Amino acid sequence: MRTALVIGTGLIGTSAALALAARGVTVHLSDHDPDRARTAAALGAGTDEPPAGPVDLAIVAVPPAHVAATLADAMRRGAARGYIDVASVKQGPRRDLEAQGCDLSTYIGTHPMAGKEKSGPLAGTADLFEGRPWVLTPTRDSDTEVFNLALELIALCRAVPVVMDADAHDRAVALVSHTPQLVSSLVAARLEEADETAVRLCGQGIRDVTRIAASEPRMWVEILSANPGPVADVLSSVAADLDETVRSLRALQSADQDKRQGGAEGVEDVLRRGNAGRVRVPGKHGSAPTAYETVTVLISDQPGQLARIFADAGAAGVNIEDVRIEHATGQQAGRVQLTVQPSAVEGLTRTLTERGWSLRP
Structure with missing residues (x-):
């Protein structure tokens, strides 16, 4: 993939564009609100100038209700060799495209399982999809070239492809x-x-x-x-x-x-x-569920405290799998919960204690 067109520069569209641009793909940005496209371009996600001709892949990142109309318009214009959308539902947009008589051989519905509670181009990050499942819902009519383009996109975004039926996905x-x-x-x-x-x-x-x-x-x-x-x-x-x-x-x-x-x-x-049910939730990067242990450290509300804890954990040779911060109500203090492999608990606890940290059960 050398060129891409991202239609819709919200969180998902901008994040995909940032990931592609960082890996050498020429990305063109389009949005019904030109200011959003300009903002995404200013962040390094690509250019808001229209492409001179068809791009390799068009990525439609608009709300579900507008996916079909946006895709149909792009297809009529011959905007790309292949088309995907990234909406969080898959069966509805496909039915709408069929109703409009579109050629569905050049289209595959997809859905990256990543997001934030924030939206808009300023929330976008190039690493949003790393290690996250990215669902593809091809059909027997899907062109192999388009499927390969979608897989290449997912690889460039460092996500994990998962093939599903559209109804099962929904x-x-x-x-x-x-x-x-x-x-x-x-x-x-x-x-x-x-x-x-x-x-x-x-x-x-x-x-x-x-x-x-x-x-x-x-x-x-x-x-x-x-x-x-x-x-x-x-x-x-x-x-x-x-x-x-x-x-x-x-x-x-x-x-x-x-x-x-x-x-x-x-x-x-x-x-x-x-x-x-909780035990069945996949672990980090979609791996099989893993039983972790938590080491809780009391910290004061002062600059540099978190950096010191992470540095001390690194000195102990311990990888922090996850971290949570709980603030004590009405006090200038809090608790940092460090999630680690069970085998790392003893060494981390010893190192933190030696370096003056107060641990809590």
């Missing part, structure tokens, strides 16, 4: 992406009218659960409007679990010992099923 993202967004928003909505005293007690748990609730509502309305059935099916199952959990919690208030026992068993059941 059901999968309803479970692992779209429903979590709604559940996060539902929990965060409880905070809107909460007493200020309660809000001040927010810890890492509520921050973890509500992080993606900061996402742009209009963008998510468009995504959910393109995949409402599968999302509603998952939420219906979640609602059934919620109803059963509410009944179990009410039973714990009963004066009847048997009812209390039944309530405790009901709550334990959902917690245990949650444990079992």
Whole structure:
């Protein structure tokens, strides 16, 4: 691939353009808002000048409701040898293209499983897709050359290709992406009218659960409007679990010992099923689930503290797999939770203690 056209310079489009431009591909940027394309170009994602002729690959990175129309327009103009989109739903856009009589041999639906709660070109990064799954949904009509171009794009973005049926993809993202967004928003909505005293007690748990609730509502309305059935099916199952959990919690208030026992068993059941589901979540870079250990370090709210911890961990020869920071309410202090391989815990703990860090269980 030598040339590409990115149509839509939001988070995903700009990130893909940055990755391609960094690896020598000439990238042309287009957006319904010229200022967004100019911003992406200024970030080094390519040029906002139109290409002189057909490019190798056109990447359509617009909201799901506009994918088909944008693709159809690009195809009619002969903008590229091959076309892909990166929308988070796959079956709807393909049906719309078929209805418009487009030649689908030059098109493959794709979806990079990466993102942020922030949007727009300024949120884009060249490493957004590294190690992340990138789904392709080819059909028997898909041209091999276009499939290879899509694979090359994924390789240049350092993502991991995953081939799926479009319907299976839409059901999968309803479970692992779209429903979590709604559940996060539902929990965060409880905070809107909460007493200020309660809000001040927010810890890492509520921050973890509500992080993606900061996402742009209009963008998510468009995504959910393109995949409402599968999302509603998952939420219906979640609602059934919620109803059963509410009944179990009410039973714990009963004066009847048997009812209390039944309530405790009901709550334990959902917690245990949650444990079992969480274990199946892939580890870093999509690898098989890995059991990690956590080393918790008390730090003061001063410049350079995190850098010192990472440097000391490096001196111990320990790779930090993940890190979380929990701030102590009302205090100029916090806790850093370092996630490491179990075999690294002893050496890291010893080194940090020797270097004056205060560890917590």
